[in-house]
Amino acid sequence: MTVETKTGVRELTFAQALREALHEEMQRDDRIFVIGEDVGAWGGVFRVTEGIYDKFGPERAVDTPISEEGFTGLAVGAAMTGLHPVVEIMFGDFITLAMEQIVNQAAKMRYMSGGQAEVPITVRATIGAGRSSGGQHSQSLHAWFAHIPGLKVVVPATPYDAKGLLKTALRDQNPVMFFEDKLMYAKVKGEVPEQEYTIPFGKADIKRPGKDVTIVALSRMVHAALAAAEKLAEEGIQAEVIDPRTLTPLDRDTLIQSVIKTQRAVIVDMGYHDFGATAELAATIMNGAFDYIDAPIERLGATQVPIPFSPPLEMSTIPDEEKIIAAVKRTLAGRGA
């Protein structure tokens, strides 16, 4: 379901954009195959791999047993011997079962072999709370992987970025962890050009320019930040919204330059607050823009509790537009949290 907006540009959902990237790259490169639970004949529980099985056959859309460590390990071996697997971890929480293969095998194989191994594996996993799915289907664990050398970590927020970054992942000879907020698949729509494009890793995107405060946001939180910026503009506060798009590699310079200009920063992520991605981003800004900062850097992340089931409890754990606005106002008042 696409809507023509203008020549060569359509509006796609987040899931459609990802699907298009997979189809195009699989057409281009016969090393690429998708593997995971229900990714083949069923088309994936979030429909991202829809159509691949019919178009490319069962060897390139591999339905697995419910064996996350097993099929991730198999994919690492396939990557080391010439294929390019795209592993789908249906709920990102299940990645705990595959940590050994990702952290000890995929991430380290090149280094430990003195540069012999190439492990071109892309692991797609979901993040994001807000569906009343309970504590084991709602976590946002992307920061864990940014802690590990040897992995690249991608956290797209828009259909345009999702498609361009996934295509880049599928042309990268390194392990790439690609995190998709499951609430964005159908709900987030955006313009995507029909013509070929890719987006390089390590290049932040200024989603909205502004001069008064910098809001750095990841994945779905970019949309909350943009909504907050819209409201703040009504009060005459011009927020600059920056989306790093990839945590590894990280475009530190764009963050630093923005805060040198605005002198205030609010950092927003759906991952846990303590020791989370926001801490590294804040430290980056502290080191690079210390002389310019006029207020303590604000960090917003998930509350340190297992994600609860009951909607009011669950929603309270997630940073949102109101919390972002409040944080911005604290920085403008020159006070910390």
Place this chain on the structure above:
Amino acid sequence: MTDNPQLIEMYRKMLLIRRFEEAIFDLYRDGKMPGLAHLYAGEEAVAVGSCAALNPDDYITSTHRGHGHILAKGGQPDRMMAEVCGRVDGYCRGKGGEMHIADFTLGILGANGIVGGGLGIATGAAFTAKVRKTGQVSVGFFGEGGINQGIFYEELNMAAAWKLPVIYVCENNQYGEYTPWRKVTAGEDITERARAMGAAGVRVDGNDVLAVYQVTREAAERARQGEGPSLIECLTYRYTGHHVGEPGKGYRSDAEIEEWRRRDPIPRFEKYMLEKGIASGTDIEEIQENVAQEISEAVDFALNAPYPELSELTKHVYVE
């Protein structure tokens, strides 16, 4: 099935492994190598018998006790020894160490420091071979300690369900570190676990190089014909401790060690070759001298090789 040069080469490889491990023992004792060393002495027939049944382009993954597998698959003793000593001329430029030696040009997809850690890689290599129809097979070596890791069952299940050309070679050296395997392992016969999934499962005397060769050859033929995976349990024994510096006693009786030494795979095969007229006493002496020379040169190469420059530190984290 095998001609005399092949048999003589199997003997030479076993001896090469034994002398390689003895040289590492000395290096460790003399404080000339960093880290730990996990020696393969006693288990040579497993690596040599199984690798002799493979083609040069077949894959293997190895374990923390992996020197034997790598030598058996064709690894060079000098570059291996340099890696053990942390030198830049080692297989992994000194960054991997003795538990992580790899030579991708020989199909050696790395030794692995995680028990069972190479089984996913071995199965994935078999997946590639099947999809690409290359006719290659893949061997995942692991110890009996790895037989109780979850990943073994996950990989075996997929390999059996999808008829992947992979052979799981379990070296049962009787102890997972310091714990006798019987104490922590259910059932009388672990090969039943493979048969339960519709894979072949066979137990073999792991100190009989020809027996190991024979069962691996059969498993490789099955694999290449699309009949799926096999589990081979090789009964064997490590002579030294879990690592050098740990004497291997206290949890193992002298009588038990003595009993296994009587079944040493190398003199046993030497006797076989002499009896069958495959090699003469002079031939064997010549092999022994050549192997001693090769190991001596490997040690010299390793100790004379430089350590990596610090500029090497951040290279090879990513493919640029």
